[in-house]
Amino acid sequence: MSFTTLVLRGLRLTLALWLLTVVVITLPLLGLARVVAPDSATGSLVRRNGVVVGSRLLGQPFAGDRYLQGRPAGNPNLGPANPKLAIRIAGAADTWRRVGITKPAPDLLFVSGSGVDPHISLAAARQQLPRLAATRQLPPERLERLLRQHIDGPGRLRAIEPLVNVLGFNLALDDLSDGAPQRP
Amino acid sequence: MSPWPVAAVPLVLAVLTAPPLGRHLDALISDRPQPAWDRWVGPLEAALMRWVGDAGRPADSAMGYLLPLLVSNGLFGLVALVLLLLQPPWLNPLGFAGLRPDLALHTTVSFLTNTDQQHLVPETSLGNLAQLGVIQFLMFVSAATGLAVGFAVIRGFCGRPLGNLHRDLVRSLTRLLIPGALLVALALLLCGVPMTLAPPQVITTLEGARQTLPVGPIALFEAIKQLGENGGGFVAANGAHPYENPTLLSNLISTWAMLAIPVATIDAFGRCLGNRRQSNLLLVLVLALLLLGGAVAMVAEGAGNPALSTWLDGPNLEGKELRFGAPLTGLWAAVTTGTMTGAVNGSLDAAMPATLVVALFNLFLQVVVGGQGTGVAYLLVFVLLAVFLTGLMVGRTPELLGRKVEKPQVVWASLVLLIHPLFVLIPAALTLAGGTALAATGNPGPHGISEVVYEYASAAANNGSGLAGLGNGSPWWNLSTTVSLLGGRYLPIAALLALADGMRRKPALAPGPGTLRTDTTLFTLVTAMVLLILGALTFFPVLALGPIAEGLATVS
Numbered sequence: 001m002s003f004t005t006l007v008l009r010g011l012r013l014t015l016a017l018w019l020l021t022v023v024v025i026t027l028p029l030l031g032l033a034r035v036v037a038p039d040s041a042t043g044s045l046v047r048r049n050g051v052v053v054g055s056r057l058l059g060q061p062f063a064g065d066r067y068l069q070g071r072p073a074g075n076p077n078l079g080p081a082n083p084k085l086a087i088r089i090a091g092a093a094d095t096w097r098r099v100g101i102t103k104p105a106p107d108l109l110f111v112s113g114s115g116v117d118p119h120i121s122l123a124a125a126r127q128q129l130p131r132l133a134a135t136r137q138l139p140p141e142r143l144e145r146l147l148r149q150h151i152d153g154p155g156r157l158r159a160i161e162p163l164v165n166v167l168g169f170n171l172a173l174d175d176l177s178d179g180a181p182q183r184p
Numbered sequence: 185m186s187p188w189p190v191a192a193v194p195l196v197l198a199v200l201t202a203p204p205l206g207r208h209l210d211a212l213i214s215d216r217p218q219p220a221w222d223r224w225v226g227p228l229e230a231a232l233m234r235w236v237g238d239a240g241r242p243a244d245s246a247m248g249y250l251l252p253l254l255v256s257n258g259l260f261g262l263v264a265l266v267l268l269l270l271q272p273p274w275l276n277p278l279g280f281a282g283l284r285p286d287l288a289l290h291t292t293v294s295f296l297t298n299t300d301q302q303h304l305v306p307e308t309s310l311g312n313l314a315q316l317g318v319i320q321f322l323m324f325v326s327a328a329t330g331l332a333v334g335f336a337v338i339r340g341f342c343g344r345p346l347g348n349l350h351r352d353l354v355r356s357l358t359r360l361l362i363p364g365a366l367l368v369a370l371a372l373l374l375c376g377v378p379m380t381l382a383p384p385q386v387i388t389t390l391e392g393a394r395q396t397l398p399v400g401p402i403a404l405f406e407a408i409k410q411l412g413e414n415g416g417g418f419v420a421a422n423g424a425h426p427y428e429n430p431t432l433l434s435n436l437i438s439t440w441a442m443l444a445i446p447v448a449t450i451d452a453f454g455r456c457l458g459n460r461r462q463s464n465l466l467l468v469l470v471l472a473l474l475l476l477g478g479a480v481a482m483v484a485e486g487a488g489n490p491a492l493s494t495w496l497d498g499p500n501l502e503g504k505e506l507r508f509g510a511p512l513t514g515l516w517a518a519v520t521t522g523t524m525t526g527a528v529n530g531s532l533d534a535a536m537p538a539t540l541v542v543a544l545f546n547l548f549l550q551v552v553v554g555g556q557g558t559g560v561a562y563l564l565v566f567v568l569l570a571v572f573l574t575g576l577m578v579g580r581t582p583e584l585l586g587r588k589v590e591k592p593q594v595v596w597a598s599l600v601l602l603i604h605p606l607f608v609l610i611p612a613a614l615t616l617a618g619g620t621a622l623a624a625t626g627n628p629g630p631h632g633i634s635e636v637v638y639e640y641a642s643a644a645a646n647n648g649s650g651l652a653g654l655g656n657g658s659p660w661w662n663l664s665t666t667v668s669l670l671g672g673r674y675l676p677i678a679a680l681l682a683l684a685d686g687m688r689r690k691p692a693l694a695p696g697p698g699t700l701r702t703d704t705t706l707f708t709l710v711t712a713m714v715l716l717i718l719g720a721l722t723f724f725p726v727l728a729l730g731p732i733a734e735g736l737a738t739v740s
Binding site for chain 2: 064152
């Protein structure tokens with residue numbers, strides 16, 4: 001068999017497999033996804049007053065004291081023995097101490113892998129409730145009840161531990177306060 | 185929830201799916217009729233082969249299999265390279281420009297070799313046409329190429345002709361990778377992974393900041409990424425990003441998907457040979473190594489970082505997602521490096537030194553279950569060398585699976601073994617000698633050495649994971665890892681095919697009283713020793729300079 005034959009066969013194979021693996025199987029799945037799971041397919045979007053304000057699956061940065069704060073985002077590639085890691089952790093712990101949380105939960109100090117981890121631990125959330133009760137002028141018990149309503153996992157295998165979905169909680173917090181979005 | 189029973193789920197599942205999948209793979213290897221498949225996809229395969237113009241006759245030499253493999257892979261790569269260099273405006277709503285030539289070359293070769301090392305941030309450099317038409321395309325065909333090589337090598341060792349490359353490529357896609365990926369994609373979609381051609385959404389957050397939601401046709405991409413041992417992310421955060429891996433359930437499905445085919449391929453080898461005891465012993469061996477590494481990583485990540493005990497205690501959650509937790513992220517690190525997938529669900533750079541030892545060990549050995557199709561082939565090379573060494577000890581001509589092992593086979597096997605350290609250690613030494621100008625490490629001290637060695641080990645093993653703090657965007661990194669990617673893929677493939685073809689040409693010998701049986705526990709232990717001595721000792725010095733030194737520093 002000549003080399004030309006081999007190349008011609010290769011070209012025809014490439015064209016056929018490209019169409020098969022890129023077009024033929026992707027298009028029906030895109031269609032099927034719209035039918036069986038339109039919410040997942042489009043990114044689990046959260047709307048408020050018809051406007052997309054985020055995704056249930058993705059965390060958002062929260063810096064103001066009117067919202068529950070999520071995990072810090074930053075460079076997730078500092079090695080465990082890197083002095084910069086210890087300095088960053090010490091700085092973050094210090095920031096929390098200044099707002100009255102003397103021993104912040106570890107997930108408030110460690111950056112996440114994705115930078116958009118939607119969750120924090122129950123401990124990390126509860127540490128922030130007194131502050132939210134003060135800024136939002138809501139009774140702490142009401143906030144605790146709200147917290148329980150926004151727990152993800154371990155039920156339905158959504159997470160390995162019970163965790164709080166920060167965006168979901170904050171949206172509910174806004175609804176609870178006055179229903180309108182408030183800027184810090 | 186305790187991580188241990190949860191961690192067992194994907195592993196047990198992979199063992200349970202091995203027999204049915206192995207039977208299916210053996211039917212493809214041995215060309216047995218499969219009535220349902222023949223009826224539903226047979227006509228499509230026949231049409232494809234007619235269009236290609238190949239009658240499907242088995243190759244009569246190693247070259248007859250290797251040459252079409254190289255030509256077809258070259259053409260797959262050419263299409264990908266052109267699309268990356270140009271990035272036409274279709275399905276590219278954010279208008280990303282074509283890639284720089286060295287980056288386009290690295291990305292093409294990386295995905296073509298089933299490695300998926302990424303020196304770019306996909307969500308800010310690739311439109312959906314490139315994600316589908318380059319990345320998803322190469323993920324399917326590179327996995328099929330790996331499987332085809334696995335099929336050919338198994339056939340050779342079972343004494344049969346190597347087969348027809350085009351036919352193996354087509355059938356591994358139509359009967360395994362495509363249906364498998366569609367099923368996994370559907371499962372991931374139901375967990376929340378997006379599947380849409382809509383452009384990434386830019387939204388205003390509750391506090392008024394801008395955030396881009398990188399939606400896209402992710403579910404199918406993710407499925408073949410895991411099932412085909414590819415590992416390249418739709419976004420840079422890879423399986424740590426909630427759009428790629430939204431829940432604990434999707435994480436377990438993804439972990440199983442990495443293991444399913446390599447585990448089943450070993451099972452298929454035993455069926456093809458007609459000796460399942462042989463394949464079961466090999467499976468026990470590689471799964472024991474995987475479990476050991478996985479357990480070490482789970483314990484290390486769960487125990488946490490002693491250097492930070494002033495401020496916090498508990499697991500090492502740095503660079504990790506809470507929905508998986510630290511131990512399961514450690515397990516993933518062991519599975520992704522063992523199976524040559526290279527996907528990550530958390531930052532490997534922030535992992536504990538013990539986890540890095542496990543990850544590097546897996547990359548060095550290449551058989552801790554091993555990659556798509558190539559894993560079982562490398563394992564057979566180690567078995568052959570174990571036979572050879574024991575044969576030397578007792579002074580007899582060694583035999584493997586009823587065939588004499590002679591000089592050419594030992595030469596090919598030794599080559600396969602030597603190629604890997606050659607393409608890891610030499611470029612790593614050159615880069616480190618070049619200092620910060622070349623290396624651009626993201627961490628000081630031993631961890632920086634680990635970053636450099638890991639990058640080449642991952643490239644040459646066709647794994648693709650990385651210690652992402654490394655500044656690997658320079659032309660030096662793109663071009664030097666391209667050499668390791670190509671050398672680590674096609675040279676072993678050529679040697680493996682030559683080895684397998686040499687084996688199948690030898691007359692089958694009936695086992696006599698002096699025959700060394702390879703399907704015994706004793707011989708499997710000898711194989712384990714050969715693995716550890718030949719495979720791991722070569723790399724021990726760099727392990728000592730990197731993670732072992734770092735571990736000692738963290739403790740003291």
